[in-house]
Structures are given as structure tokens and as C-alpha cells.
Amino acid sequence: MNAARLAAAVLAAVVVATGAGAQAPSQPLPIESIQLRGDRFRGLHYREMTEEQRALLFNVVNSARAVTNTTGNGPFNTLLRSPQVGEMSQQLGNAIRFSSGLSGRLRELATLMAGRAWTSSYEWYAHERYARDEGIDTGVIAAIAEHRRPDLDSMPAEDAMVWRVADELLYTRRISDSTYREALATLGERRLLSTVTIAAYYEYVSMLLNVDRYPLPADAPADQAAAAHALVPLTAAQLRRDGVGPVTPRAAIPNEDTERAIAALGVSVEREEEVSADARALAAVAVMSLWDGHFSAATPTTPSAYLFAAELLNTRFVSDATFAAALDSLGERGLVNLMVYMGYANILCAQQALVGSDCILITSRRVVL
Numbered sequence: 001m002n003a004a005r006l007a008a009a010v011l012a013a014v015v016v017a018t019g020a021g022a023q024a025p026s027q028p029l030p031i032e033s034i035q036l037r038g039d040r041f042r043g044l045h046y047r048e049m050t051e052e053q054r055a056l057l058f059n060v061v062n063s064a065r066a067v068t069n070t071t072g073n074g075p076f077n078t079l080l081r082s083p084q085v086g087e088m089s090q091q092l093g094n095a096i097r098f099s100s101g102l103s104g105r106l107r108e109l110a111t112l113m114a115g116r117a118w119t120s121s122y123e124w125y126a127h128e129r130y131a132r133d134e135g136i137d138t139g140v141i142a143a144i145a146e147h148r149r150p151d152l153d154s155m156p157a158e159d160a161m162v163w164r165v166a167d168e169l170l171y172t173r174r175i176s177d178s179t180y181r182e183a184l185a186t187l188g189e190r191r192l193l194s195t196v197t198i199a200a201y202y203e204y205v206s207m208l209l210n211v212d213r214y215p216l217p218a219d220a221p222a223d224q225a226a227a228a229h230a231l232v233p234l235t236a237a238q239l240r241r242d243g244v245g246p247v248t249p250r251a252a253i254p255n256e257d258t259e260r261a262i263a264a265l266g267v268s269v270e271r272e273e274e275v276s277a278d279a280r281a282l283a284a285v286a287v288m289s290l291w292d293g294h295f296s297a298a299t300p301t302t303p304s305a306y307l308f309a310a311e312l313l314n315t316r317f318v319s320d321a322t323f324a325a326a327l328d329s330l331g332e333r334g335l336v337n338l339m340v341y342m343g344y345a346n347i348l349c350a351q352q353a354l355v356g357s358d359c360i361l362i363t364s365r366r367v368v369l
Helices: 003-018 051-061 083-098 104-117 122-131 138-145 157-172 179-214 221-228 256-269 276-290 304-315 322-353
Strands: none
Touching: 003 104, 003 157, 051 083, 051 179, 083 179, 083 256, 104 122, 104 138, 104 179, 122 138, 122 221, 122 304, 138 157, 157 179, 179 256, 179 304, 179 322, 256 322, 276 304, 276 322
């Protein structure tokens, strides 16, 4: 199948996945001159891409996100290293963003919270302006940037509740019964689920961006670039605090659109040819460690896949040495797929937290560290 036919076929799938509320451009946008940016993952140009990579780029540029992204900015240069998995990832992003039931303001608030938790410069640069466009008060944005509690009493009730849910999820890795009850009353089931899922999804996006050290565009407005670069990485004590109040089991909240897209990403990235079962099992241990707050100490024999995953999740960044070791062990495609698996697993854990459960990931391998 040639690139144009493949792109058209996958674009049809995107429209189905994102639902009636998401509209792709009426006329396809051109991609032949696109030069992507990157750092650890070199920025690719259209002319050097395979047909599968061109199809993914076409669908990114011509999907519902084209209202804000017409040149493939963000994690897609990295995801192009594994275009089939990348396609499932971008479909998931569309489903989560545009089938959430959240207003643009609430969606951007949850996104900013995740970007700040990861000190993701590009995520902040891209979404801080969208947040302002959606009417989020600049004082609230400044409070999030400075990692402090905004004046919740002065915020609209729904905004304050999205902040509370995202804050509790991202920094305690649980949602207390009292927060859940209040959020359910304020947001309703669908928007509560969407708040949790969007926060976890943008943690995944931030993983990809931070590992790549994805650069801001050369023509970024100076004030916006300065604000993004001014974010101070959070300390270990800031990244994790104890939860308050009991957590008891709750019924799952359904959302067929996102459930299908999450499942499709899982099926795609869990293939052995994408990343080995052993590497996935090591990543699963690291993700569960993020949620229970206890990472295993490294030894001279600790596999590089676990060292990479644990360092990224525990600090939000990876050193050059850790990146190089993982890249040497897994290759570009394998390393990208490892990160995708981590993001997928993190979303599953967030949804388990919403139902009052500990994070439990089932893998086909038993890992001893």
C-alpha cells in the first residue's frame, strides 16, 4: 500500500476513534516540507521517512489536533521511530482529548498540572498559551508553575475540583474517598474519569518529551519561552507526599471511546517485536513502584531497561549515561516502545487509583531485581 492510501486508511480510523465531536481538516494539510525537531532523537524530514512514518505524520497533521498542531510538534518525532505503535498513540491522544466531555478550559487545566509535575518545558510552553486562551486565570497558571496551591475558593467550582483531583493523583498516587465523592458531585462520572485519564496521558507525553529533551521552536515568543524554561524541577519531597483520608473500592466508570483506544495501544505495544516481554516486565515493576512509592535499589546487575524506567519515573528525567545504556540495549525503536508501554501502564494505574485500587500490572514474566 502506498503512503497516500495508507494515510487515508488510518485517517478514517482516527475519525472513528475520536468521535463526532472531533473534526479533521476539510482539506488535507501538506506535509512534504515538514522538518521535525528533536534532540536525543534526531529531527526527521519528510523526505527521509518511510511510508509508514509518512502516514503517521499525515494523520497527526490532519487529525482533530490540527487546530493546534499543523507541523507535527511534540512527541511525534520520537514516536516516528515506531510508526505503528505511534499511530495507536496518536489515536489515543485524540480520543482522550476530544471525547472527554471536558471543556477546553478544564482539559487544559489537567494538562498543565501534568506538565508541571514533570517539569516538561515544551509541554508547558505548548499548553500554557492554550490555557490562557481558554480563560484560565493567570494567577492560577502562575500558582501551578510555582508548584503552590492556588486560591481554590476564587476559582469556578469545576476548575477547583479538576485541580484537586489532578493534584491528588499526581502527587499522592491515590484519590481519597472524600475527594472522589466531591468530584463525582461536581464533575459527574464522565468528566471525573476524563480528568484522571488526561492527567495520566500527559504524564506519558511528558515522558517522551523529557527523554528527548525536546526543544522549543526557534521562533517561540521570548516571554513564553522564558516562562517554560523558568520551571524549576521538583525535589523528591515535592514529587511525592502522603495521601490523607481513607480509600475504599469503587465501581469503574465506563467510557467506550477511551477504553477502545487504550486497549488498542496496549495490543500494539505488547507485541514481542515491538519491545520484549522481559523489558515490559521490568518497566511494569518501575511503574508500579511509582504508584506505591518504593523503588528497588540498583545493583551492578540491574538491567538497563529497569534503570531507565526507574530513573525516569523517580526523577522525571534520565541522565546521558542511562539513556545511552538503554539505547544500546534496546535500540531506538525498542526504547521508544518501552516508553510507550510505560505511558500505557501509567494510564492503567491511574484508572485503578480512581476505583480505589492499588496499581497492579499483569505481565508474562516474573522479575527479580
